Amino acid sequence: MSYVIKCFECGAEIGNEMLDACPGCGGLLNVEMDLSRMRGRAPSDLCTRPMGVWRYAPFLPVPAEKAVTIQEGGTPLYDCRALAKELGLARLHVKYEGANPTGSFKDRGMTVGVSKAVQLGCKVVGCASTGNTSASLAAYAAKAGLGCVVLLPSGKVALGKLAQAMFYGAKVISIDGNFDDALNVVRQLAREGHLYLLNSINPFRPEGQKTIAFEILDQLELEVPDAIVLPVGNAANIWAVYKGLTEWRELGWIDRMPRLIGVQATGSNPISAAFKAGKEDFVPVDHPETVATAIRIGNPASGRKALKAIYETKGLATEVTDEEILAAQRLLGKREGVGVEPASAASVAGVVRLRQEGLVSRDEKVVCICTGNLLKDPDTVIKNAGQVLRAGASLDEVKRLVLG
Ligand SMILES: *Cc1c(COP(=O)(O)O)cnc(C)c1O
Ligand SMILES: [Zn+2]
Secondary structure: OOEEEEEOOOOOEEOOOOOOOOOOOOOOEEEEEOOHHHOOOOHHHHHHOOOOHHHHHHHOOOOHHHOOOOOOOOOOEEEOHHHHHHHOOOEEEEEEHHHOOOOEOHHHHHHHHHHHHHHOOOOEEEEEOOOHHHHHHHHHHHHHOOEEEEEEEOOOOOHHHHHHHHHOOOEEEEEOOOHHHHHHHHHHHHHOOOOEEOOOOOOOHHHHHOHHHHHHHHHOOOOOOOEEEEEOOOOHHHHHHHHHHHHHHHOOOOOOOOEEEEEEEOOEOHHHHHHHOOOOOOOOOOOOOOOOHHHOOOOOOOHHHHHHHHHHOOOEEEEEOHHHHHHHHHHHHHHHOOOEOHHHHHHHHHHHHHHHHOOOOOOOEEEEEEOEEHHHOHHHHHHHOOOOOOOOOOHHHHHHHHHO
16 A cells, blocks of 8 residues: 655656645656555455455555545446447447446546545645536545535536536536636646645546456456547546556556557547657647537646557557547447446447447457446437427327327
């Protein structure tokens, strides 16, 4: 459970746990766990705790006794046979993160991040958010009894997410600007000491999120999939998954890495563009647009980490249109009974496209991480679903519709 925080860019060791960037070079921070206590042990040694984030406590930078938890993680891994057949794939699993307490994978990072905030003695936590981060932080702050401030881009937050942030009692501030603008402001608030920042640049959050990888491996009984596909917005989650896989690889618990495939929306595609140009750095997109609001981010804070994760696993980044995203969302619902929000469906849309392009082959075993619940964004669902039929309250009228 011991660890050091290091700068991702210059390697400097960081002594101050309150920081969200390297004081020397401004680079991203990264937690390096000391895994020596786990050497010579096996994943089955972790089975003393139920499925969920804290089952993996030896890999987390906060002791389980100090956890602020509402039982996050332990989400289903669906074996989607009908969809696999339709896409022409050997195997397709969906890791359904919509089953988390607030309906997205953000809860995995927040249980660790808020536990750390409590340990550090912070009284107020805050974030900028496209919606899910604020919903999750508001819930965990409530559980921990902390003050909570969330900054949201005005008019662009899905209804369910806004409702959650308001419901759990956060101070909700709507910013005239996009997510990238909101993040800039909240980082300054953190620097001035007004709050503890819990965006995914907080080095402790990916530590919780990496348990998605551990769970997938556990649920597949340590059979490593050929590819893990996920949507990329601010780009910390693909890094977190990479980090989890790397830790188990280092322990010899798995013998190879899956390809990591990041999917973006065409209107919000800095990582996909950088990958296509073969670059390790990206050019921000000024006015990101997509129906998948959770990945409507032009200047991904963890973009350089994401590109490293992709290159190191011989993975790739791609992009899909809003139409492809909505079609994949419907397909997943119709074939598998799984309801996800648009950003989550980007992973499935990415697989559809990559199969057509031949960049994922027929014999591959693929896991899509579906990051958030369908009910996060009911407006988009209703706008794109069929009509509701209307009838008077009479048997005849209803029967005509039922039989029609
Ligand atoms: C946050 C989020 C993403 C993007 O994750 P990043 O770590 O920002 O790349 C994707 N889908 C959903 C539903 C999210 O809430
Ligand atoms: Zn540095």
